[in-house]
Amino acid sequence: MATVRLMMGMYQLTSSLLTANYTLASIDLLISDTITGLQLSISGPLASMEELFTGSKPFLVSTRNCRRLSENVINLLSSISLARSSIDTGLGNDSSISGASITPLTPVPPSVAPTLVPNSGLMASPFSPGWAANTLMVNEDYRWLSYVLLLLLDLIVCLFILLGLAKQARWLLILMTVLAWLALFLSWGSLGLETATVVALSDFCSDPNAFVLNSTQFNSGTSSDVLDYYLTCNRRMNSPFQQLLTQSQRALSNIHTHLSSLDRNALTQFPKAEKSLRDVQQILNSTEGNFHQLVALLNCRGLNKDYIDSLKGLCYDGMEGLLYLSLYSFLSALAFTAILCSLPGAWRSFPSESEEYEDSDSESEDPFTSHQDSKRFLQWQPWL
Numbered sequence: 001m002a003t004v005r006l007m008m009g010m011y012q013l014t015s016s017l018l019t020a021n022y023t024l025a026s027i028d029l030l031i032s033d034t035i036t037g038l039q040l041s042i043s044g045p046l047a048s049m050e051e052l053f054t055g056s057k058p059f060l061v062s063t064r065n066c067r068r069l070s071e072n073v074i075n076l077l078s079s080i081s082l083a084r085s086s087i088d089t090g091l092g093n094d095s096s097i098s099g100a101s102i103t104p105l106t107p108v109p110p111s112v113a114p115t116l117v118p119n120s121g122l123m124a125s126p127f128s129p130g131w132a133a134n135t136l137m138v139n140e141d142y143r144w145l146s147y148v149l150l151l152l153l154d155l156i157v158c159l160f161i162l163l164g165l166a167k168q169a170r171w172l173l174i175l176m177t178v179l180a181w182l183a184l185f186l187s188w189g190s191l192g193l194e195t196a197t198v199v200a201l202s203d204f205c206s207d208p209n210a211f212v213l214n215s216t217q218f219n220s221g222t223s224s225d226v227l228d229y230y231l232t233c234n235r236r237m238n239s240p241f242q243q244l245l246t247q248s249q250r251a252l253s254n255i256h257t258h259l260s261s262l263d264r265n266a267l268t269q270f271p272k273a274e275k276s277l278r279d280v281q282q283i284l285n286s287t288e289g290n291f292h293q294l295v296a297l298l299n300c301r302g303l304n305k306d307y308i309d310s311l312k313g314l315c316y317d318g319m320e321g322l323l324y325l326s327l328y329s330f331l332s333a334l335a336f337t338a339i340l341c342s343l344p345g346a347w348r349s350f351p352s353e354s355e356e357y358e359d360s361d362s363e364s365e366d367p368f369t370s371h372q373d374s375k376r377f378l379q380w381q382p383w384l
Contacts, residue, residue, distance in 0.1 A: 003147060006321025010140045012313025014133040020306040021130035023297055030294040031077050034287050038070045041283045045276035046070070049262075052273045059266045062258045066280070069251045069258075076248045080241055080298075147325070150190065153183050154332055161339065168350050177343055180336050187333035194326040201322065205315035212307075233304035241298050249295075252288055259284065 046067050053059040157179045164172035204211055209231050216227055225240045239245075259281055267274050 003144065003321070003325070005317050005324060007140070007144065009313045009317030009319075009321055010136060012317065013310045014136050014140075016306040016310035016313065017129040017133035017136070020303055020310075021128060021133065023302055023306070024129065027294065027297050030290050030297065031080060034290045034294065035074050035077055037283045037287045037290070038074050041280050042067055042070050045279040045283070048276040049273050049280070052270050052276070053266065056266070056269065059262060059270070062262055062266075066255050066258050069255045073248050073251045073255075076244045076251070080244060147190075150183070150186055153179070153186070154336075157183055157336075158339075161343075165346055170347075170350065173343065173347065177340065180340055180343075184333060184336040184340065187329050187336060191326060191329035191333060194322055194329060198319065198322050198326060201314070201319055205311070205319065208311055208315070230300050230303045231307060233300035239298065239300065245295055245298070248291065252284070252291060255284060256288075 046063060049063045050060060050067070053063055157176055160172060161176045161180070163169075164176055212231060213224060213227050216222055223240070229237055229240055259277065262273075262277060263281075267277065
């Protein structure tokens with residue numbers, strides 16, 4: 001019962017942490033994918049269109065406005081910081097991505113891809129939900145195995161002590177006494193560890209927001225406004241990224257307006273610009289799709305739900321399982337203490353070796369004595 005409750009709590013905690021880690025990684029990938037697409041359009045099709053529209057000032061102005069707005073969106077998205085490393089803005093100078101195609105990022109459930117590794121240019125944070133989930137899963141596996149072994153040790157010691165008392169086997173009782181002392185020390189040790197864990201967990205669960213706010217801000221450098229927004233998710237609070245996202249959305253809409261104008265007016269005079277214009281429109285459509293996904297992921301409801309679910313798993317099921325394990329360890333320690341105190345009395349009630357030898361002699365003499373008495377009885381009978 002105790003192990004099941006604790007395992008349920010740890011499963012809910014690790015599942016919520018993996019989902020939050022996937023959300024953060026998806027935000028990172030969407031931002032980098034959007035920036036890469038815009039840089040690709042600046043260094044490729046837009047540069048070609050500027051060369052083609054050199055003789056037409058209105059079309060050239062529209063193309064340069066598209067370039068300026070794209071650079072503005074890149075700067076705005078690069079300033080979004082949510083426990084992530086800074087993105088190298090020099091990707092547009094890399095000629096290796098000139099022929100790349102940008103497609104919208106389709107999220108995958110955490111069960112399929114629980115941890116997403118950032119690109120080689122991004123350094124993984126030393127403290128992240130994915131790291132915490134993996135650490136908890138490893139520790140939970142070792143904890144489950146250790147408690148199963150301790151339970152088996154307790155059962156084996158109790159069964160063989162009963163067998164030794166029934167058979168009055170001194171060597172078996174000596175061996176089981178040593179193992180009982182070992183089980184007693186392990187029970188008291190596990191009780192102390194569980195008590196310390198319960199006390200620390202109760203302190204954390206009394207005010208989890210303050211602990212998460214301080215530790216995350218210290219380890220990842222995330223601002224307190226961003227953390228407070230996702231931890232509380234109050235409807236009256238505005239998103240710290242709302243202004244950046246609004247400006248980016250307006251810039252993308254203006255780019256789309258300029259491209260539509262060029263599509264209507266410029267292609268009749270410059271048919272060679274059709275391919276570059278179509279490439280820019282395709283990149284813009286993919287960028288807008290990624291941007292809408294980014295806006296949805298940056299909303300506080302998803303991450304706050306994962307945070308609340310992790311707290312429920314840790315502070316309810318996890319706490320209840322730890323209390324049950326503490327009770328089991330305490331009862332186990334009391335039981336082995338009582339067993340070790342009662343074994344000397346049981347040992348003294350065993351017959352000594354001299355008594356066993358006398359009993360064996362008397363048992364060996366009884367058959368002969370009874371036979372001699374029967375012969376005397378038969379000799380003194382007058383009728384025989």
